[in-house]
Amino acid sequence: MPPRRSLPMRLRSAWTLLYLAIFALSGCEPLNKARDVLTKSDQERKTIKLGILHSQTGTMGMNEMSLRHCEVLAIEQINASGELSNVDLVPVVKDGRSKSDIFRRRTRELVDVEKVDVIFGCWTSLHRKAVIDELDNPTDLFRTEPVARNSAQPHKPLLFYPLQYEGFEVNRNVFYFGSTPNQQILPALDWFMSQQGGSRKRVYLIGSDYLFPRTANFIVRKYLEKQSMQVVGEDYLPLGHSDFKDSIRRIAETSPDLILSTINGDSNFYFYKQYYESGARPDSTPIVATSVGEDELRRIPPEYVHGHLAAWSYFQSLDTPQSQEFVKSFKRAYGLDRVVDDPMEAAYTQVMVWKEAYKRAKSSDPLKIREVLEKGLEFDAPGGKIKVDPKTHHLYKKFRLGKTGLDRQFEIVYESKDLIAPDPFPSFAFPGWECDWTRNGLTKGPMPTIGL
Amino acid sequence: MFYWIYDIPSVALALIITGAFVAFSWLGTIFIRPFLRVFLRKRADINDLIGYMLSCFGVFYGLLLGLLAVAAYQNFTGVETIVSKEASSLSALARDVSAYPEPDRTNLIWLLRDYTRYVVKYAWPAQQQGMIPQEGNTRMIAFHEQLIRFEPSTPGQEILHAEALRQFNNYLEARRLRLFAVTTSIPGVMWAVVLVGALMNIALIWMFDMKIVNHLFLGGILSAFMGLMIFLIASLDNPFRGELSISSAPFQDILTHLMEE
Numbered sequence: 001m002p003p004r005r006s007l008p009m010r011l012r013s014a015w016t017l018l019y020l021a022i023f024a025l026s027g028c029e030p031l032n033k034a035r036d037v038l039t040k041s042d043q044e045r046k047t048i049k050l051g052i053l054h055s056q057t058g059t060m061g062m063n064e065m066s067l068r069h070c071e072v073l074a075i076e077q078i079n080a081s082g083e084l085s086n087v088d089l090v091p092v093v094k095d096g097r098s099k100s101d102i103f104r105r106r107t108r109e110l111v112d113v114e115k116v117d118v119i120f121g122c123w124t125s126l127h128r129k130a131v132i133d134e135l136d137n138p139t140d141l142f143r144t145e146p147v148a149r150n151s152a153q154p155h156k157p158l159l160f161y162p163l164q165y166e167g168f169e170v171n172r173n174v175f176y177f178g179s180t181p182n183q184q185i186l187p188a189l190d191w192f193m194s195q196q197g198g199s200r201k202r203v204y205l206i207g208s209d210y211l212f213p214r215t216a217n218f219i220v221r222k223y224l225e226k227q228s229m230q231v232v233g234e235d236y237l238p239l240g241h242s243d244f245k246d247s248i249r250r251i252a253e254t255s256p257d258l259i260l261s262t263i264n265g266d267s268n269f270y271f272y273k274q275y276y277e278s279g280a281r282p283d284s285t286p287i288v289a290t291s292v293g294e295d296e297l298r299r300i301p302p303e304y305v306h307g308h309l310a311a312w313s314y315f316q317s318l319d320t321p322q323s324q325e326f327v328k329s330f331k332r333a334y335g336l337d338r339v340v341d342d343p344m345e346a347a348y349t350q351v352m353v354w355k356e357a358y359k360r361a362k363s364s365d366p367l368k369i370r371e372v373l374e375k376g377l378e379f380d381a382p383g384g385k386i387k388v389d390p391k392t393h394h395l396y397k398k399f400r401l402g403k404t405g406l407d408r409q410f411e412i413v414y415e416s417k418d419l420i421a422p423d424p425f426p427s428f429a430f431p432g433w434e435c436d437w438t439r440n441g442l443t444k445g446p447m448p449t450i451g452l
Numbered sequence: 453m454f455y456w457i458y459d460i461p462s463v464a465l466a467l468i469i470t471g472a473f474v475a476f477s478w479l480g481t482i483f484i485r486p487f488l489r490v491f492l493r494k495r496a497d498i499n500d501l502i503g504y505m506l507s508c509f510g511v512f513y514g515l516l517l518g519l520l521a522v523a524a525y526q527n528f529t530g531v532e533t534i535v536s537k538e539a540s541s542l543s544a545l546a547r548d549v550s551a552y553p554e555p556d557r558t559n560l561i562w563l564l565r566d567y568t569r570y571v572v573k574y575a576w577p578a579q580q581q582g583m584i585p586q587e588g589n590t591r592m593i594a595f596h597e598q599l600i601r602f603e604p605s606t607p608g609q610e611i612l613h614a615e616a617l618r619q620f621n622n623y624l625e626a627r628r629l630r631l632f633a634v635t636t637s638i639p640g641v642m643w644a645v646v647l648v649g650a651l652m653n654i655a656l657i658w659m660f661d662m663k664i665v666n667h668l669f670l671g672g673i674l675s676a677f678m679g680l681m682i683f684l685i686a687s688l689d690n691p692f693r694g695e696l697s698i699s700s701a702p703f704q705d706i707l708t709h710l711m712e713e
Contacts, residue, residue: 056594336711
């Protein structure tokens with residue numbers, strides 16, 4: 001019989017076993033995670049809320065859903081890349097319900113309750129102006145916290161706006177990622193006046209009856225005063241209008257060789273259908289649209305739009321690695337049948353540009369982000385290189401003209417050689433108006449009569 | 453209050469809870485037992501007396517733990533049933549709207565896709581943190597708006613539309629029940645009774661008079677089992693939290709299907 005070991009010996013063996021067990025378990029992943037949770041040794045992560053304010057319901061719901069998708073996609077990509085170390089970006093999505101007063105209310109919630117430093121949002125100019133006004137002049141009724149009367153610098157987030165628009169607007173806290181008329185409409189007219197575009201001389205202006213078409217056409221008329229092209233007719237129809245027979249008859253009577261369409265929304269389906277049924281064809285009188293992108297084309301039978309043109313800064317068919325990667329990642333996230341278009345690309349880009357600014361500012365503070373952007377930040381967007389204009393807070397962008405194919409995609413027929421500088425106040429339309437946020441800010445001239 | 457335990461992997465949590473009970477039992481056996489012995493050793497039949505007490509107490513405490521475990525399990529399976537019903541309704545709704553004419557079909561499928569993606573990527577993680585996700589409601593309103601905008605033009609479309617509306621209402625009901633279940637859990641007062649009961653149980657074990665090694669061994673086994681039972685109840689409680697929780701897999705399946713529509 002072997003001699004019994006003494007108690008101290010046995011205890012020593014027990015401790016050795018315990019140490020060995022602890023050593024073995026220290027390599028165990030669940031226990032390591034438990035240690036992190038219990039001791040909170042994991043590095044503290046910072047959360048930054050990004051406001052996303054679009055209509056999810058109401059008449060603009062379907063259109064703005066695509067913009068929201070691109071903004072959320074960009075946020076998810078930034079989070080997944082780990083580019084902003086120890087920072088989690090959290091999208092705070094609010095529904096403007098296609099109503100200006102709801103946009104105001106949601107803006108107030110994003111500022112007062114969610115305390116966001118930036119809002120990516122809006123589609124229509126009406127809603128954008130409502131949001132800007134709410135940021136500049138808060139409505140007491142919508143405030144969810146008492147007004148800080150002693151606060152010298154009230155919290156005011158930046159607004160990033162992704163749509164092409166009519167211009168004639170600047171705001172120190174707003175960055176415009178869409179094209180202005182001098183980057184979208186005027187280059188299109190220049191091309192049609194050139195030999196390549198058929199040296200056209202007679203244009204008919206047709207649009208929906210609201211701010212953007214009225215102001216854009218005002219700029220067009222002023223621009224064409226000193227050009228070889230003349231405006232032979234001008235027509236405005238309510239949003240959602242479906243009977244274009246009278247307009248098409250007037251178009252036939254005035255014999256234009258180009259139609260510039262600023263019609264927005266579902267009316268485009270009826271306009272193209274009735275134009276096609278009238279026997280008119282794009283070979284003789286093409287329509288160049290400023291509000292018909294790939295997303296709108298899916299609602300219009302291809303034969304109606306085939307051969308007509310659209311003026312944008314970005315088309316899905318753009319054959320660059322950045323663009324293809326953007327299209328691929330969007331389809332992966334939201335479905336193979338989805339398409340991307342110019343406003344969606346701008347919506348995606350604006351989040352990426354904010355990220356670049358954040359990296360340089362090392363803060364989400366609106367003033368610091370603005371400071372970085374006002375240094376003229378450049379970025380390789382899916383549509384190519386862009387540059388923030390420090391003077392006007394708009395973007396230097398390329399212009400592209402696309403011809404509609406039967407596959408509901410655009411074939412790019414022209415692309416500007418260089419980036420075009422933004423000009424929200426073209427001097428021929430708004431004399432005396434100019435903006436330079438790096439110097440005197442906005443200088444106002446006489447108020448033009450746009451005819452709204 | 454103790455929701456952080458759901459961030460710990462199940463294996464580690466089981467080891468931690470069981471280990472804590474055993475450690476507590478052993479510490480008491482080593483440090484408190486000597487004081488108790490001063491009072492209790494005077495009686496020769498003290499072990500019999502404590503044995504009776506412990507048996508009696510164990511019946512009541514065991515009943516409490518057993519019933520709680522069953523209730524937590526039933527709640528867990530109940531919520532699991534709600535989630536699978538919800539997913540079935542959503543799947544049927546997707547099937548219905550995929551038969552709509554264009555462009556309504558595409559719009560409705562995209563809206564359902566948007567909603568389902570939100571449920572998988574944002575609502576489920578929020579539920580796992582005990583938060584009731586809010587943004588799905590807006591997406592459902594958007595879908596409803598688009599659905600009621602459709603005007604059936606044939607008898608077949610009328611039947612299809614009526615069926616889609618019925619499925620939509622079924623879906624809303626199941627969704628509401630799922631959201632109610634997010635914060636369903638065993639009340640704090642019950643947890644307090646369970647923990648105090650466990651302490652009393654262990655305290656009774658300390659009162660036994662036996663060799664220290666035997667005491668540590670037997671006390672350790674009993675405490676470890678109590679710890680395991682409490683781990684089981686805690687894991688089944690809060691059906692959306694922790695590693696042992698209801699997963700979003702049914703919704704992920706629907707999303708995969710919708711992405712290919």
